[in-house]
Amino acid sequence: MSHQLTLFTFPSTFYALKAEKAVQNAGLKAKLIPMPRELSSLCGLALELETGEEERALEILKAVKLEKKVRVVKEKGLIAKIVEVVEYEPG
Amino acid sequence: MIYLNNAATSWPKPEAVYRTADQYLRCLTGSPGRGTHEAALAAGRALLESRELLADLFGINEPEKIVFTSNATEALNLAIRGLLKPGDHVITSSMEHNSVARPLFALQTQGVEVTIIDCAPVGTLDPAAVERALRPNTRLICLTHASNVTGTILPIEEVGAIARRHKVYFMVDAAQTAGEVPLNVEEAGIDLLAFTGHKGLFGPPGTGGLYLRHPEVVAPLKYGGTGSQSELLTQPEIMPDKFESGTLNSPGIAALGAGVKFILETGLEAIRKHTRELTAILLERLKELPNVTIYGPSDVAMRVPVISLNIKGISPGEASAWLAARYDIVTRSGLHCAPLAHKTIGTLETGTLRLSPGFFNTAEEVEQVIEALRELVREVQKRDS
Structure with missing residues (x-):
């Protein structure tokens, strides 16, 4: 079964944890996962959520520094395909 | 006794401070930012919470601009040594602790100019004397918020206004006032705020921190692992990682957070x-x-x-x-x-x-x-x- 997910990556652990707290406080289902190294090495974490919730999450994450947004397709828990990578301006 | x-x-500490340190050491086996298992994440969340509580207490809008240190002395050394270069001038007071006086004295031998403003015998400072001491190369005014000898509260708002007017960085040593006297970095125009965890904030010894309004102008005291951007051999510029190399005293910082929470609730x-x-x-x-x-x-x-x-x-x-x-x-x-x-x-x-x-x-x-x-x-x- 394949499944489309969005991963947000961050310039540091501080922002990853801040992002997790912000989206969870807003009632979104999101979790921090180890960041696949080929996608980013800035901090070891990515925030994973359903792609359907991406827009709401982006709204909430305005106050947080984002590095990238990566849409992936997961099959049996493994990344099968990278659909899209959006890089954000630093700062 | x-x-x-x-x-x-400070002694005793609020009950929650003891409980938090114990719970952290017992249950949160992870190292914040080093690993993604639940315990490491929980450890990271505890640091985030302490940072946010401190930001709340000091009126700081960006909690990531607070970095944890082992005490106020380390915070003061980081700011003083990271900011001042030979040829710079710094103004301080005659009520300072050796944690300020000694690093400044050491820099003086390397070409930093130091002016010590004499305070009155009761420990009070005339802000006008600070303004008169300004030079074209003055980079920093460094002032204790209250004397650890006489208890005298120094006029940080007035001096902060002078620093702003003359575009000079302003540092406050809050070792004796954090958790004791209201302190707002915006109202007092503070660019660098050094605090310790184990006095008025009710945390354990070995905790403290520095707020940096302009982290880009301060060089780190320590270089090393941050759990981020590991492929780079240069120190990351991102906050708070820039100044937090090495594993932090996270049980202590979590307990410090419990102390700050006690202050905010009380x-x-x-x-x-x-x-x-x-x-x-x-x-x-x-x-x-x-x-x-x-x-x-x-x-x-x-x-x-x-x-x-x-x-x-x-x-x-x-x-x-x-x-x-x-x-x-x-x-x-x-x-x-x-x-x-x-x-x-x-x-x-x-x-x-x-x-x-x-x-x-x-x-x-x-x-x-x-x-x-x-x-x-x-x-x-x-x-x-």
């Missing part, structure tokens, strides 16, 4: 009201004792709960030992790591006996201390007659 040495380290006003009352009782009753010299301002509103005194005919060290041996009263004697302040108040030769009540002391306890001192004064008079 009656503990009147809160200016050195209310700084309520804390200040109680310690002011205790200080007022001490000042009022000590004045009645013969042969006792009290240093610092007589107005309790101009002080933190720190009282330095001397008793004619007995050294502060002997007085402190007598109080401990006879009545189990804990005080501190000596120079309190601030020789400049002692020179200012005229006690460089003798030092002082320091009484520093805290939020968990009671009026009954300070009354007992007064009675003990009354007896001591009487005994010394008898000895000398």
Whole structure:
């Protein structure tokens, strides 16, 4: 079964944890996962959520520094395909 | 025991501080930012929470601009050594602790110009004297918020306004005031705020921090692993990682967060009201004792709960030992790591006996201390007659 997910990556652990707290406080289902190294090495974490919730999450994450947004397709828990990578301006 | 040495380290701590340190060491086996298992994440969340609570307490809008250090001394060293270069000029006061005076003295030998503004014998500072001392190459004004010897509160808002007007960085050493006196980095125009965790903030020793409004102009004191951008051999510029190399004292920082939470829940006003009352009782009753010299301002509103005194005919060290041996009263004697302040108040030769009540002391306890001192004064008079 394949499944489309969005991963947000961050310039540091501080922002990853801040992002997790912000989206969870807003009632979104999101979790921090180890960041696949080929996608980013800035901090070891990515925030994973359903792609359907991406827009709401982006709204909430305005106050947080984002590095990238990566849409992936997961099959049996493994990344099968990278659909899209959006890089954000630093700062 | 009656503990009147809160200016050195606060005791006891709120229950939640003990519980948090214990729980962290027992359950959160992860290293924040190093690993993604649940315990490492929970450890990271605890640091985030402490950072956010401190930001709340000091009116800081960007919690990531607070970096954790092992104490105020490390925070002050980081700011002073990271900001000042040969040829820069820095202005400070004669009430500073050695944690400021010594790093500045060391930099002076490397070409940093240092001006020390003399304070009045009660420890007060004239902001106009700071303005007069400005030079074209002045880069930093560095001021303690309150003296650890006399308890005198220094006019940080006025000096902050001067620093802003002249576009000079302003650093405040809040070792004696964080958790004791309201402190807002915006209102006081503070660019660098150094604090310790184990005094008014009720955290454990080995915790402290620095707020940096302009982290880009300060070089790190330490370089190393941050758990981020690991492929780079250069230190990351991103905050707070830039200044937090190496594994932090996370159980201590989590417990510090519990201390700050206690302050926010209790209310700084309520804390200040109680310690002011205790200080007022001490000042009022000590004045009645013969042969006792009290240093610092007589107005309790101009002080933190720190009282330095001397008793004619007995050294502060002997007085402190007598109080401990006879009545189990804990005080501190000596120079309190601030020789400049002692020179200012005229006690460089003798030092002082320091009484520093805290939020968990009671009026009954300070009354007992007064009675003990009354007896001591009487005994010394008898000895000398």
